[in-house]
Amino acid sequence: MDYKLEIAKKINGFVDMELDKVIELIEIPPQTNMGDYAFPCFQLAKVMRKSPNMIAIELAEKIIADDIAEKAEAVGGYVNFFVNKKEYIKLMVQEVLEKGERFGSSEDGKGKNVIVEFSSVNVAKPFHVGHLFNTMLGSALEKVYKHSGYNTIRINHLGDWGTQFGKLISAHKRWINEEALEREPISELFRIYVKFHEEAEKDPTLEDEARAYFRKLEEGDPEVTALWQRFKDLSLREFGEIYRMLNVEFDSYAGESFYSDKMDEVVQMLREKKLLKDSNGAKIVDLEQFNIPPIMILKSDGATIYATRDLAAAIYRKRTYDFYKNIYVVGGTQSLHFNQIFSTLGLMGFEWSKDCVHIGHGLVKFADKKLSTRKGDVVFAKDVVNEAIHKTTEVIEHKNPNLENKEEVARKVGMGALLYTFLKNNRDKDVVFTWEDALNFDGDSGPYVQYTYVRGQSILKKAGNIPDTVDLSYLTTEEEFQMVKLLGAFKDSVKEAVERYEPFVVIRHVTEIAKAYNKFYNSHPILNAEDNVKNARLQLTKAVGIVIQTGLGLVGIETPENM
């Protein structure tokens, strides 16, 4: 039952406004004593040439009370509706129990392909906290879209091409420690990469050697290609550990190397459309009409650049997936780059360039000097992940030493705390990371919500079987009603998260639900209540558990059964 729709229908006959518009305007009053839904009359005032107050009063008088809304009253330009609480609770709890994990889902995106590019790590380079944030955000966005019925394609646009591989191959021949490479591939590859740069300072011919190796790679030299493939395999093996921790998967790893043979066509197209200009020996596309700097397509030595690859990738994706939307989850520092890419696609005549969207996000910064100074200025994601799980294990040892499968729970809770920390705010904001905040399990945190779920499940286990026929009209307290109202608004939060590309909307809403349940939990007995009340409250507990689990799941946070 969609209450907004039902309320809108009541208003619809009396105002000169489309039903959809009415639904859009309906809001939830800031104070609970004002009512459950409100219709603001300010917009009508202009066309009707009457004061909002008058319109509200007249409108309220016309509304007929029924099982949906039992009262409508006019207050300061708003018509406030009071729903029939018993009926509302009954319908909503039933809906959650029937739909289960599909609660809050929709078919808004039915038949539409949405590409979400995220993570996009560089082969042979460290997976740092910035990638971690990016991966969490991208994965959450994908899940939210999927829940809204879109067919999603998760792409990890690997950085697996370019002259740095020539350098790596050159460095490998000179300084590789094979044993270390097998044990800690990224660290070893990063070590020789850094060493290469140090040595190249003294001996510039190394750079020439690296370029020569990359040329061999481009030409498909078997030995060099095999080495490159090995770097890639080893890197992905190590990245896979983090993806497993996060429960993240991809549908495609088509990265830069994948487009190495698809760029000639792009250059050709640009040339045919006379968009390519010469500038200091390089080939550029002028974007002055958009008020942004030109985009470089070919370097002065004729080589391609990442912009060329991004253009090729966009065109390839349109052909392959015929996307409804092509979402790039990439740090906000690259907003100009994507602005240039999308503008260029537009100039090329691709009307679908408007369906490409760059979802930027802030940087991860460290307030704790301890971590940031440890290994230069790069903070490895696996160190953060391991530390979070380690600290969580300590908390478990302290609070619940007899817990079974501690490792599994520590992973879920530790990762939950991290995910929550990274995703709880507006994605544009920089994440100021402190261990104190990230591992504070009180209040606004992943473990807070998980704990609420665990306590509910614990009660359900103690209760045993609940009768099939439960009379939900025994849920009569204000705490229960407020909680159910939040369950009812869950779908809206998913929708808003999709529209704004902001998973935090869902996180915050789920936290509100957890808070409401905790308030209820602390003010009313469940197992010790009279049988009819007990059974109704158990069903409510079950419903809340479903929504919490679903909501947390949408941002990648898992729910343990105990903690």
Add this chain to the structure above:
RNA sequence: GCGCCCGUAGCUCAGCUGGAUAGAGUGUCUGACUACGAAUCAGAAGGUCGCAGGUUCGAUUCCUGUCGGGCGCACCA
């Protein structure tokens, strides 16, 4: 110099397309475990929404300017 993002309580942040008394969490102080898990709950204190103009019946929200912070501005990605 130009462009993008940000500026709301001591700290970290919500506040949806302008609308009803600006909200959370944390930290501080106080109270609740012989009821179902206290990783919980209840309460108190804490804000001239960076500043100045403008539009409007009404601005934290929109516009202009200004100050402060972050990030970009071609042969790296």
